[in-house]
Amino acid sequence: MKDESKESRAELELDFEHLPLVVALLDQNAHFTVCWDDTLTAMADQDESARLWKVNRTIHELVKDRGYQVSDDEIHMDLATFRSHYANQTGVVDRSQLNFFTNSQVNPQEQIFIFFSDERSVGVKTMRKLLGILEDKNIQRGIIIFPGNMTPSARKVIVAMANMYKLEEFSESDLLVNITHHTLVPRHEVLTPEQKKLLLERYRLKETQLPRIQLADPVARYYGLRRGQVVKITRPSETSGRYASYRICF
């Protein structure tokens, strides 16, 4: 008898797997019905296209803020237009259609290529694909955007190719929100080498005396800062309205 009751309990435990559905079905008064699998995937696709729309907008703003040519239509595109352009009938966005490249405003020869990875986890294979495209188009700067994460070996590729190609990586979740639009983030401007030299001479500073910003800082990544570059930060100030401060990428 005892053994039997134990067994039944074990079965009950197993049942918990299915119980969420049962309880959901039972609970009528709370106006709560279960999402069926089809609805769930459709919802997920909707969510994903909305996220990709935001990512697409942020990356366009990013590229524009770095001084490349980007039309305002691309930035102000609304979600419906985005979906009609890039999503298929089932609502899934084809990431490879989002890839684009643009020229620098200052030096039209300088181009940057934005690559959206389809694969959740970016490996060496995807990196090779990107490098192939860059070689074909003869572009030296590339940004890879991926939905999941990046394998350490793919990161090594970025470092290994650093002399030939300036590659940067962003996760889609990094670009959901344009952090430079946040109320707490003041305006950052990247100084040219000449401006940096002038600044150091004007204040008679050594590089080490400037406040620093980390290479991995989100804002430094946004502007693609390299070691030694200086950003001018225009902060709001209670006493003087606004004032300029500088940080060197370290």
Add this chain to the structure above:
Amino acid sequence: MATYEDDDEDEDEDDEDDGYLKEFGEDEIEAAYASAGEESNSEDIKMTDADSLAKEVSVVEQSFIEHFSYTTSFTFNESGCSIGLQVKKQHVLTMAELTYLQFGSEMPKLLLVGIVEKTCLKTVIREIPGITDCFKSKEEKDGEAVYRLATNGSNIPGLWQFACSDADSLIDEHSIQSNDIYAILTTYGVEAARATILREVGGVFDVYKIDVDSRHLELIADYMTFDGGYKPFNRSGISNNPSPLLKASYETTASFLSDATLHGDFDDLTTPSGNIVAGRLSLTGTGVFDIVTPIESSRA
């Protein structure tokens, strides 16, 4: 416009900590459900397909009967659900009668309340991991109501995911604030972290109506974020300063002095503290330069 204030409270007390850890463990267990739950965007999705409902019901019915051998029948429709249970092979009861149900003594206990509670805990409709409580407050601003949400726990990337699941964001993602300075540093960068330090330190003084000039706080915030990271403004923060006299003049003098002695450290007397300790003129302000005046010779 809805604004979002992110506010987490430290849980320092030991017993509270235990509860926190336990909760966290369960959160992780739920993570598997969370991904499915997060994506199910709405709580009142209308059934569009009657066939799929029937299909689902039959699946549930099968697994229910399979896993709970006392079930004889399972029906579900718009108005209710009834489960037939077999007790001593004679009585077949429905859900409505469950309250008065009497089982034989050999029957394992079936306590529905417990099961329902457990499944409710497991069925996550939508969650932002790490955020345990949420409080709403209303502010009037230019005749317009602004709602702020304060949360217990912070997860800024999670909030971004939440904010970006539709064209019109429920929260204003550009005015998220947190007292978790490290979280701000890793998501919004060093300048936002500096602004947060100013706000938080200023907030502490404000509560006690202590008027501190913002320049003092700015100096502290600038010091703390000088390295691009965020370092403490105390003796452990200055412990990697090269001047032993500077460190010794702040706190725990004996410990810094003995450390310097043990390591054979020296002080080059370039810091203000070092100079004051040695009774020299500090190399700041008017101490930076010497004055050389020509003295007329007496013969001329």
